[in-house]
Amino acid sequence: MSPAPAVSKEKLLEVRNLCKYFPIRRGLFQRVAGSVRAVDDVSFFIYQGETLGLVGESGCGKTTAGRCILRGIEPTRGQILYLRGPKDTIDLARLNDKMLTPLRRDLQMIFQDPYSSLNPRWTLLEIVGEPLLVNGIARGKALEDRVAELLRRVGLRPEFMRRYPHAFSGGERQRIGIARALATQPRLVVADEPVSALDVSVRAQTLNLLQELQAEFHLTYLFISHDLSVVEHICDRVAVMYVGKLVEMAETEELYLNPKHPYTEALMSAVPKTDPDLVSDRIVLEGEVPDPGNPPSGCYFHPRCRYAIDQCRHEVPTLEEVTPGHFASCHRANELSLRGVTT
Amino acid sequence: MDQQLPLIEISNLKTYFPLDEGTVKALDGASFTIYRGETLGIVGESGCGKSMIARSILRIVDPPGRIVSGEIMYHRLRKQGEAMVEDFIDLARIDPASPNMRSIRGEEIAMIFQEPMTALSPVYTIGNQIVEAIQLHRKRTKKEAYEEAVDLLRRVGMANPERRVHEYPHQLSGGMRQRAMIAMALSCRPNLLLADEPTTALDVTTQAQILDLMRRLKAEIGMSIVMITHDLGVIAEMTQRVVVMYLGRVAEVSDVRTLFHEPRHPYTQALLRSIPKVGRKARIRLNPVTGMVPSPYDRPSGCLFHPRCPAAIAGVCDQKEPPLISIGDNSAVSCFLYGGKE
Numbered sequence: 001m002s003p004a005p006a007v008s009k010e011k012l013l014e015v016r017n018l019c020k021y022f023p024i025r026r027g028l029f030q031r032v033a034g035s036v037r038a039v040d041d042v043s044f045f046i047y048q049g050e051t052l053g054l055v056g057e058s059g060c061g062k063t064t065a066g067r068c069i070l071r072g073i074e075p076t077r078g079q080i081l082y083l084r085g086p087k088d089t090i091d092l093a094r095l096n097d098k099m100l101t102p103l104r105r106d107l108q109m110i111f112q113d114p115y116s117s118l119n120p121r122w123t124l125l126e127i128v129g130e131p132l133l134v135n136g137i138a139r140g141k142a143l144e145d146r147v148a149e150l151l152r153r154v155g156l157r158p159e160f161m162r163r164y165p166h167a168f169s170g171g172e173r174q175r176i177g178i179a180r181a182l183a184t185q186p187r188l189v190v191a192d193e194p195v196s197a198l199d200v201s202v203r204a205q206t207l208n209l210l211q212e213l214q215a216e217f218h219l220t221y222l223f224i225s226h227d228l229s230v231v232e233h234i235c236d237r238v239a240v241m242y243v244g245k246l247v248e249m250a251e252t253e254e255l256y257l258n259p260k261h262p263y264t265e266a267l268m269s270a271v272p273k274t275d276p277d278l279v280s281d282r283i284v285l286e287g288e289v290p291d292p293g294n295p296p297s298g299c300y301f302h303p304r305c306r307y308a309i310d311q312c313r314h315e316v317p318t319l320e321e322v323t324p325g326h327f328a329s330c331h332r333a334n335e336l337s338l339r340g341v342t343t
Numbered sequence: 344m345d346q347q348l349p350l351i352e353i354s355n356l357k358t359y360f361p362l363d364e365g366t367v368k369a370l371d372g373a374s375f376t377i378y379r380g381e382t383l384g385i386v387g388e389s390g391c392g393k394s395m396i397a398r399s400i401l402r403i404v405d406p407p408g409r410i411v412s413g414e415i416m417y418h419r420l421r422k423q424g425e426a427m428v429e430d431f432i433d434l435a436r437i438d439p440a441s442p443n444m445r446s447i448r449g450e451e452i453a454m455i456f457q458e459p460m461t462a463l464s465p466v467y468t469i470g471n472q473i474v475e476a477i478q479l480h481r482k483r484t485k486k487e488a489y490e491e492a493v494d495l496l497r498r499v500g501m502a503n504p505e506r507r508v509h510e511y512p513h514q515l516s517g518g519m520r521q522r523a524m525i526a527m528a529l530s531c532r533p534n535l536l537l538a539d540e541p542t543t544a545l546d547v548t549t550q551a552q553i554l555d556l557m558r559r560l561k562a563e564i565g566m567s568i569v570m571i572t573h574d575l576g577v578i579a580e581m582t583q584r585v586v587v588m589y590l591g592r593v594a595e596v597s598d599v600r601t602l603f604h605e606p607r608h609p610y611t612q613a614l615l616r617s618i619p620k621v622g623r624k625a626r627i628r629l630n631p632v633t634g635m636v637p638s639p640y641d642r643p644s645g646c647l648f649h650p651r652c653p654a655a656i657a658g659v660c661d662q663k664e665p666p667l668i669s670i671g672d673n674s675a676v677s678c679f680l681y682g683g684k685e
Binding site: 058229277 | 389502516517518519546547548549550551552554555573574575576579599603604614616618619620628629630631
């Protein structure tokens with residue numbers, strides 16, 4: 001039904017060697033005793049008009065990566081290249097606050113929790129109108145008109161403009177958050193688990209809305225999620241993270257049918273199938289996700305990996321292009337034949 | 344299933360919460376049966392009353408909520424000489440603080456919760472809490488109970504159980520806490536395990552571990568499991584029969600295959616259309632239920648689903664409440680499309 005989104009092969013954002021280390025402080029003088037490598041040398045890119053999924057389990061650094069891109073938290077190292085136009089490339093990681101301000105309208109965020117991400121003491125007009133006011137886009141009557149239009153677009157009645165968030169259900173609040181993100185006509189929207197807190201039926205409505213808005217406003221999404229079925233549904237390409245590292249990135253169908261990293265394989269096989277007839281001989285991973293403050297040697301996945309060889313224990317693998325457009329960070333990516341999702 | 348012996352028969356159960364804003368009908372005439380040895384799924388969106396079923400069975404409904412009418416008939420097997428005798432206890436009518444209820448709760452019917460951090464006490468060690476559960480129901484010395492606790496932790500797949508038994512919940516990861524809670528719930532080998540969203544707070548790979556564990560322990564102990572969840576994937580993997588609930592009522596009961604391949608109730612059909620399936624190739628648009636779950640203070644007349652139902656019959660569905668009609672094979676549906684108009 002929805003038209004195929006126009007994905008160009010022009011990059012909009014390119015992240016190179018992004019790192020975010022959080023210091024671990026101990027003792028009386030709060031000396032730095034080590035660091036948690038929340039995002040560790042992560043590189044990826046997003047094409048204009050596409051939806052890139054960033055998936056992984058809790059603590060893998062996907063949210064931290066998303067927030068670093070928007071400079072919600074300061075990256076430790078690395079480049080965040082925003083390719084605004086031909087020959088107009090800006091490294092967001094290098095800008096100071098003042099220089100960043102005019103760019104903020106291009107980069108917006110949708111949050112997971114529709115309850116804590118809206119100020120309960122503000123009306124919808126104030127919530128959705130604030131980005132317009134702060135960025136000097138509209139004020140007064142023009143502001144109200146624009147807010148009304150935004151609310152209508154996300155499926156809320158403009159008459160509700162003077163109401164407070166508590167009067168709305170979870171799904172409606174998420175629509176308010178989406179309207180706020182769209183207020184400045186952004187080019188890139190980082191959506192951090194936008195549908196995880198919603199019920200099944202409302203979730204489907206919200207996913208449809210996000211797709212419609214993308215086609216209408218030529219949006220590019222970085223879609224952060226742990227839900228692999230939602231990601232497959234909405235994303236053009238998917239990047240998988242494990243303990244702060246990017247382990248695999250490919251086009252959605254390719255990644256799901258033909259994974260090249262053993263962690264992706266295990267992740268796919270762990271998703272419960274919504275069909276009782278699909279007998280799953282599932283790969284159940286042993287052990288737990290390692291502590292990013294004290295990761296294992298070599299490949300971080302090797303203690304849980306059933307294909308691990310001696311090399312994996314000593315050498316850290318790098319992200320390589322295995323087949324065109326399919327990147328994986330595994331010493332054995334070329335020789336292993338891994339199982340994708342069965343249909 | 345070879346034998347179909349009922350364990351708990353719930354009929355027309357109503358659990359209401361009288362609040363200042365009005366009465367919330369958390370359960371409004373729910374009826375279904377839990378059989379011995381089966382895994383029954385209860386599925387529905389938030390506010391449909393699925394957790395309230397478990398709380399009503401265990402009689403731990405928070406005040407001011409209370410069971411206003413209906414029956415929860417528990418079939419209790421008791422040894423009398425050589426033969427097994429079946430006692431019938433109506434859990435809806437028994438005093439929640441009576442010795443009888445207290446011996447059923449935890450010993451014969453146990454429960455695990457969504458968020459283990461809120462169900463485990465933060466100030467006692469895991470071992471302490473399991474030992475307490477054991478000593479409450481069985482005559483054991485502290486030392487024996489401790490040995491049993493270590494053994495239980497080992498059986499739920501905890502590495503280093505001798506050390507873990509002395510740790511506090513905050514020292515464990517989410518998956519480990521869930522294992523500890525399962526160990527505690529199973530310490531007395533219950534007849535029925537009520538699992539309220541046991542894997543919702545966990546990551547997929549941890550979820551796979553816990554589901555695997557539950558399946559293994561069920562085979563070992565032979566208990567029934569009631570799996571309460573909103574995740575249709577978990578339902579498809581774990582259960583044999585499914586109860587679909589909507590606003591405190593049962594919309595449909597059927598075996599899991601029929602539910603996924605030929606859902607009967609329009610609400611079940613809509614739910615299944617709303618989920619993106621892994622492995623589906625084309626990026627087709629989801630076709631979700633329109634509208635939202637109505638507010639609990641403003642329940643629709645007639646069939647509760649009629650304002651959102653694409654198949655609603657004007658003049659019927661908005662006027663009369665559809666009865667839950669049995670359609671053979673332990674299946675039932677509450678919809679006028681399948682009869683019950685007269």
